[in-house]
């Protein structure tokens with residue numbers, strides 16, 4: 001299904017075409033492609049090059065591992081994410097590695113890494129759906145994630161599928177057009193709230 005960004009401006013086709021599917025095709029992702037996604041994430045910028053991101057990976061090739069990670073999602077996400085052939089948990093360090101001081105930028109940097117991962121996915125014909133709806137304590141216990149790391153998000157990865165494969169209510173959401181606030185609401189010039197004149 002195509003669900004392009006509704007914009008007249010010539011943004012990159014990978015950005016225009018990206019969306020967060022809930023329907024996934026019954027098609028495995030090659031192990032090498034999963035590695036490519038993570039390699040793209042690895043090359044993101046980060047504050048002091050601290051690279052605070054960590055990832056846990058589960059694929060359907062190992063059904064026990066896939067079920068274990070699926071169990072770390074909230075039920076409403078499990079409903080559709082069970083069809084995704086690859087699941088990730090994204091983790092961020094609380095402190096800088098070198099100084100031990102609190103790293104207020106770790107989630108920012110994890111977000112940059114996810115941006116890289118998302119674009120690499122698009123280039124491979126893959127899609128991802130990031131999820132805040134996870135059971136962080138369950139994930140910490142299941143994987144032995146240390147206390148100085150935060151479990152931030154889960155991610156479902158795969159080839160986007162047909163909305164018809166979803167329950168009716170989710171299929172309707174899947175078909176709904178993507179929407180965004182206008183730039184004027186987001187970008188200011190000389191003072192807060194004062195729109196920029198392009």
Ligand SMILES: Cc1cc2nc3c(=O)[nH]c(=O)nc-3n(C[C@H](O)[C@H](O)[C@H](O)COP(=O)(O)O)c2cc1C
Pocket residue numbers: 018019020021077129130131132133134153178
């Ligand atoms: C940090 C983050 C957390 C999200 N959590 C969830 C979630 O728990 N469940 C869900 O269905 N979608 C989740 N989403 C997906 C958003 O709802 C989606 O990106 C947004 O509606 C825009 O749609 P689009 O990505 O298709 O443009 C999340 C996205 C992000 C970036």
